[in-house]
Amino acid sequence: MTDILQEIITRKHAEIIERKARLGLAELQESVALSGPARDFIGSIRSKIGAGQAAVIAEIKKASPSAGIIREDFNPVSIAQDYAAHGAACLSVLTDEHYFQGADIYLTAAREACSVPVLRKDFCIDPYQVWEARAIGADAILLIVAALSDEQLQTLEESAHYLGMAVLVEVHNSAELQRALKLRTPLIGINNRDLHRFVTDIETTLQLLPQIPEDRIVVTESGIRQVEDVLQLRAADVNAFLVGEVFMREAQPGAALSKLFGLLDAHIVI
Numbered sequence: 001m002t003d004i005l006q007e008i009i010t011r012k013h014a015e016i017i018e019r020k021a022r023l024g025l026a027e028l029q030e031s032v033a034l035s036g037p038a039r040d041f042i043g044s045i046r047s048k049i050g051a052g053q054a055a056v057i058a059e060i061k062k063a064s065p066s067a068g069i070i071r072e073d074f075n076p077v078s079i080a081q082d083y084a085a086h087g088a089a090c091l092s093v094l095t096d097e098h099y100f101q102g103a104d105i106y107l108t109a110a111r112e113a114c115s116v117p118v119l120r121k122d123f124c125i126d127p128y129q130v131w132e133a134r135a136i137g138a139d140a141i142l143l144i145v146a147a148l149s150d151e152q153l154q155t156l157e158e159s160a161h162y163l164g165m166a167v168l169v170e171v172h173n174s175a176e177l178q179r180a181l182k183l184r185t186p187l188i189g190i191n192n193r194d195l196h197r198f199v200t201d202i203e204t205t206l207q208l209l210p211q212i213p214e215d216r217i218v219v220t221e222s223g224i225r226q227v228e229d230v231l232q233l234r235a236a237d238v239n240a241f242l243v244g245e246v247f248m249r250e251a252q253p254g255a256a257l258s259k260l261f262g263l264l265d266a267h268i269v270i
């Protein structure tokens with residue numbers, strides 16, 4: 001594990017202990033029983049791709065360890081509405097407080113403001129957090145292979161599926177990819193961000209592609225900034241994208257989404 005990931009996970013362990021003390025698992029489970037069903041995260045991605053479009057998972061993120069504060073004027077409700085109105089397949093909402101200035105309430109509010117499925121973007125290491133994700137409204141969770149053992153991956157995936165949520169499993173390299181492919185989820189996220197140096201390179205996705213079976217859906221994550229990136233990835237038949245920072249830096253994040261992906265769709269029709 002890289003130093004930053006190790007630091008985040010260590011802190012997360014302490015946070016989970018505090019959260020469990022505030023709300024026990026049994027009580028958390030009761031609140032999940034009262035919540036409505038999860039939205040179909042994978043279905044939403046498949047239907048965009050089936051219609052020949054890029055499936056965009058648009059991220060709501062105030063800050064990050066690599067970039068610092070990304071967006072001062074941060075209103076998750078209006079951002080969610082704007083993304084949904086501009087054709088996002090799904091949303092991703094950062095809930096980690098310490099490193100990303102996220103919050104559970106941002107996810108709940110964003111989801112209530114639209115009808116698209118929502119991923120809880122956090123560092124999930126304990127089944128308690130999977131229940132928590134569903135309790136706050138999440139329709140999908142992220143599992144980062146670099147931070148988890150095979151056994152943890154399997155247990156956390158089982159918990160998510162039991163609760164009707166999808167799993168996006170994230171990898172950075174070939175060794176992690178082989179471990180991810182042992183899971184049942186079709187959603188394989190390739191993070192283009194090198195967690196040692198924080199730089200992004202879409203080559204990471206392109207290089208790992210040949211090792212991914214046809215029945216999986218590749219989600220390219222991080223560092224997608226310009227139309228050329230999108231064109232290059234779609235030419236390689238990568239059709240699902242997780243994008244945050246470039247949208248968050250624009251006054252109108254939805255318009256930025258249309259600009260980055262809308263142009264491309266027009267290009268393909270021609």
Ligand SMILES: O=P(O)(O)OC[C@@H](O)[C@@H](O)c1c[nH]c2ccccc12
Nearest residue numbers: 191221222223224242243244245246
């Ligand atoms: O803001 P970007 O470069 O478009 O990247 C979005 C997303 O991929 C990134 O936020 C991310 C990918 N995996 C993560 C794991 C934890 C926190 C954040 C992330």
